[in-house]
Amino acid sequence: MLLSQLNRSLPSSSVTTIAAVSVATVAAVWLFYRGARRRRRRSPPGPPGWPLLGNLPNLPRPTFLAAHADWRKRYGDLVSYRLGARRFVVLNSYAAVKEALVSQEFGDVFSGRMNSNYINSLTHGKGIVSSEGELWREHRRFALKVLRDFGFARAGTEDSIHQELQDLRDQFNTAGEAGVDTTEVLCRAIANVISMMLFGYRAGSQDDRFEAFLAATQENLQGGDLARFIPVGFPLLYQIPGVMRLLELLGVDVYVVQRNLKVTHGFCQMQIDAHRAQLAGVSSPNDFLDAFLMEQEKLNGRKKDHTFDDFQLKRTLTELFVAGTDTTSNTIRWALLYACLYPECQARVQAEIDAQIGRDRLPEHRDRKRMPYTLAFIDEVQRFATLAPFAVLHRCPRDVEFMGYDISSDDLIMTNLYGIHHDPELWSSPEAFQPERFLAVDTGEYQPNEHLVPFGVGKRACLGESLARQELFLFIAGILQQHSARLHPDSVKNLEDIKIGSDGIVHAPGAHRIIFSARQPQRIADDSC
Template sequence: MSPKAQCIFERGSSVIIHTHPFQRTLSSLPPAKHCSHRKMLAEVLLGVFFLIVCVYFLDAKPKNLPPGLWGLPVVGYIFSMLPLPEQIKNLQRRFGDIASWRIGSKITILISDFAIIKNAFGHPNITGRADLFSFAIASYFKNVGIINSSGSQWQNARRFALRHLKDFGLGKTSLENTIIPEVNHLINEIVKEEGKPMEISNALNVSVLNVLWKLVADQRYNINDEELLFFQNIIHEIFETLQGPIVFLDYLPWLLQILPCWVINKVMKVDIIEYNRNTLHGFLKKIIEEHKKSRIPHNPRDYIDAYLDQEEEEKHNPNSSFKLEFLDLLVTIGDLFVAGSDTSSSTFRWMIALMAVNPDVQTKVQAEIDAAVPCDRVPNLNDRKNLQYLEAMLNEVHRHASFGPLGLPHLVSEDTDLEGYILPKGSIVMANIFSCHFDSRYWKYPVKFYPEHFIDENGKCMTKREGFLPFSIGRRVCPGETLARMELFLFTSAVLQQFTIKSPPGEKIVAEADPNKHLFHHVKPYKVVFERRPHTIQT
């Protein structure tokens, strides 16, 4: 018998042979070893018991948490092969309009009812921004800017931005003097490809960006400007990488401590995000430095000048809670471009696809434009009151597209009662905007593209109604809503006045969200034909 197959212990003159080490009995051991093993066993059992107690208390589900998925310690509930949209649907289906989902160490509260969302996002304890890696990296993990800031810094930054952007036209009819020339440039680019299948991409992106550049830096770029196209591609790539594996670092931040750098960079693409952030900010730094040299104090041309003026004043106010500094200005401008460019241009692309798929709606919109607007000019903001069906159609585009299906995450700053449940401090609250936009409780034909959803009994367009929150709601409602609506109205009305949008011959466009994009709903890629309408003006 080999040494590995037996163990021999001598006690006096006797020999005890065991066929396997795990068959030993404590009684067969010498008295000293017997006591030592008992002590060791007791210590092991005590250690295991202590670990179980720690896990129990540290991992205990908070009392009165909304029903949902809790999962395992450390990782929570992440074991599902379903795409994120399907997981969200299953969560609502199983647990109702307010449900919890622990991912990693973070508790997410998903709200799928409009009234509850409105109540939650109006609560002062649910206005913070969640501490997520993919958001924080854009602001260098500091409480600056608008998108990812919280507390008094966010309140002051938002208030300052809105006040001064309004000074330069935001929300005012005077801004159409900036937008309409961009509309005409876009139409001229479409004319070059008239009658041929085309993607409406760079021309649209630059036109939308130029409106922001006017407000922020008093500049504009040509349609084919290589520097600005590169700038636009950076913004687009930021949206792309935010929808990738980097989300694992949002909910499992300890992965940063254990994963090798090549995984963090090549799989999570953190190096790409840092490169795009630095490139974007490097581009903006040059603009700010030029403003510092050319500005006339207290005579601002744009938002950057206004900020630099205020920064000078705040240097003499030691009690100010608003951090006016170069980094805050840099991040804020980046926030404005990231939030205000890709969102507007993506919504416009949805409109183009939906018009090609719904020619009856397009014909009705065009008939309204023809009746209300002389054919020798493009529509302007004064025409809005006479273009109620067009306005309703654009609202239906927002509903159907649901570009941000879960909005942006809110942070609970203190334990908060909501609908009889307790939302624990540090938990994340998400609004299931997509669910609201396709809920039969609010919409007569949830799946159908039906502008009449927004027409009241008097034939007027309803901009606000239950179940509709394309720009979120409450204290952190999107500050760029008025600009986005203004741009979409002027671009859409002019394009539909000049052109009929059709699917290419022999092809069928499907106006659906790209299934490869989970956090933002970009429409599936497509090409359309713009057919010039008779009796239209030459821009």
């Protein structure tokens, strides 16, 4: 009776939406109680959740990082919580992360990737970051070999970095007292370096397709809104059109990831088509894309099944580009911001540059070994900011007991790198910016710290670490060699928001402007910072 009245009084679209929500609710209840039965086992401790929603209402408070810091204080080295039907297990200590990802017993066990139907519908389990098993091993090996040939410590890569550095200096000089929003200029500079390695292509200033490609990758990495959590914790919702429509009406951009991947894959396909059209005249590869297509052609000639297909190539290009652009450019943004906030440290870096390199030539990779304070400054930037606070999600392909707790194959594993980098048991005064912590007390020599793990650890550690370290040194030293940085007065007013930064996969500083002034000859700064 009631249902018939509703049918008469409501538009058909509303009835469809209500029915869809009802079905989703029943499914969510079932998933919740199935999860509750599993939680009766020896689960890691964690905050109490809400029915159906899990701990989603607790995030963020005030930020995702702040919520995890609070939970670590309350519950310890291993913390579990739920987003909808999905349980997350957070490894909060260096010891737990190393045991899970590096030890002989667990290193392979924790090397899986998220088994979400939603994610698989986007990636098909391909690429390097999104794949696992033999597919992952084969393509990681291939990528490492090719990137060594076309990138890491190669003279051509240093030349490419120098070209971008010169362009940056020109832009800083032109901007003058108006200052520069470093977001776009640094992202483009780093993107051009990795683009030369992958595509043999350097974007011009008016390249709309490249700009759209950059914007799409940035939005997927830096966004921290509700839409990112829905497909992980509530996978059934994405299969019910009425629910998606309702969420859109509520202002949730539920298709943001799909939309951005369409842009990035489209750009990669354009590059693939252009390279394939010219491949007949290529005797040796000029970039990563050439190398992949030549390997594909060789395997096609053998008439055997292989994994070097075009979608694998698009996924690999997208992942390598993202990994090689956003984290590095934002690390440099943090470095320049901290140079403004700690001018005594900036002066000491510049004094070392003057003493070891001078002003007459660009910094080179070989200069690193003579510049301990600059390396210490870069390390402290990576520790203090932690660009990838939780790295990339891991998963156990099977149920396992770890540190006295039961970890399910459905659980998603997060490594709390930000927590490790701010752990008072590992670092003295962790909330203070102190590059000296990476210098030997007696000699002043650069002293790496094993607890600094900005690129992750274990078999899934970032394969672009060598290139990233080269870029960080050359860009930071090259910028501060010729310019001094100070925060624009308008940005000083918003300093707290700038320092909090974004709350997504990548922890980027908030929008700000920096004034770059051409350096005047100056004396060497004293040893205090």
